[in-house]
Amino acid sequence: MRPSLLALVLAALLAPLAPAAPPVLLPAASASVEDGPHVIWEGAQARVLRWRQGKVDVADLPPSGLLAVDGLPPLRLDPAPPAPEAAVFPAVRALAAVSDIHGKRDALVALLKAQGILDARGAWAFGAGHLVVAGDTVDYGDQVTEALWLLRSLAQQARAAGGAVHVLIGNHEFMDMRGDLRYVVPKYKALPLSIPYLTGPDTEFGRWFRSLPAMIRIGDTLFTHGGPSAAFAAAYPGVEAVNAQFRKELKEGPGPVTGRYGPQWYRGLVPGGSAKDATAAEVDAVLAAYGAARVVVGHTTLDRITAFHGGKVHVIDAGLKDGKPGELWLQIDGRRWRGTADGKRSPLDP
Structure with missing residues (x-):
């Protein structure tokens, strides 16, 4: 089965920032799916992905490192991967x-x-x-x-x-990162990028989880x-x-x-x-x-x-x-x- 046009466009948009292992492309997001932001890093630069009505918006993270998230004060993100948290x-x-x-x-x-x-x-x-x-x-x-x-x-x-x-x-974060998606709801399975990719070592969530x-x-x-x-x-x-x-x-x-x-x-x-x-x-x-x-x-x-x-x-x-x-x-x-x-x-x- 050939990948959807949206998946091909998204893969092209992400190509400069793709990790060594290519993202797993899933079926295009349905028109009702909204999610994001997701942040993908390459060195000190990052792309911010948002899905709205089945379409993806891709933008650069501003030089300030401030990420706009609906309903929250701007979040400051650091280009350096976080060190392990104190315990x-x-x-x-x-x-x-x-x-x-x-x-x-x-x-x-x-x-x-x-x-x-x-x-x-x-x-x-x-x-x-x-x-x-x-x-x-x-x-x-x-x-x-x-x-x-x-x-x-x-x-x-x-x-x-x-x-x-x-x-x-918890065990569910570990399962998602490893590709065990038994408990992931359809909304996230409908995104064009897989959950293991969106929690991978080159994403903001993935880097955070690993710390x-x-x-x-x-x-x-x-x-x-x-x-x-x-x-x-x-x-x-x-x-x-x-x-x-x-x-x-x-x-x-x-x-x-x-x-x-x-x-x-x-x-x-x-x-x-x-x-x-x-x-x-x-x-x-x-x-x-x-x-x-x-x-x-x-x-x-x-x-x-x-x-x-x-x-x-x-x-x-x-x-x-x-x-x-x-x-x-x-x-x-x-x-x-x-x-x-x-x-x-x-x-x-x-």
Whole structure:
């Protein structure tokens, strides 16, 4: 089957910036598909792609490096690929976490506004607080691009206020980058460039993903997507050791971190989450391996944020991907809370 005219034109437009491996051309975007921006780099120069009504608009990134994104302040992009993100931080007074956004950008914004992380205009209002996104921003929903740019914008706004936004890679980001598109919605499959290409090492999203950790610790609280098994923790003790192995797997393919018992896929820390639940001793071994008093995980969807094992395991995937309002995990002045989309909070500590 011959490629469409749009695909041929797009390939020609991108030719000066094409990576060593050519992009995979998919059927032309339907007239109803709108997406972007997507940024493709070659050295210090970049092209910005937007799809509108089935047509692609291609423009150079301005010399200022400022990218216009609908509904957000201009984002400053750096021609240099980002260095690996830090992963160990001292305790902070105000800490929040959410997971498994899965392309539900509007629901995320509503939740963050309700809990005072964003103001009524959608701008950062958490001051010097830290927000953790514990993986799986992609797949299932049709606002993936919008959610990713929102997190990038909030990270810039938070830094300016003395705070931080920490985004972790979940199993779904890893799957998309590797070409496993089982959970990608039709909107993104209809784009003329494939998801693996749009998250490749020469794109802004791809470069960003490759700088993100699989695990971080803030004070004595560990954050990761699924939660490591005791066997994994024994083999890879220390947060930095896990992230170093994870960066290797991002380049070379699946391994222990992205395997069945690694911190992206394992569900055994959640009672009933797997065929064999972790024992109390195994939970303690995991926490000891990473110098933590508790671990906060997503990946396993529950009706509400729930603490298990005497408050040592907190599960924060509260169903955003399923169209629910979701919930926000909070730690304020050493006390932990579940925050709901109606603005209420209830205590999580035993």
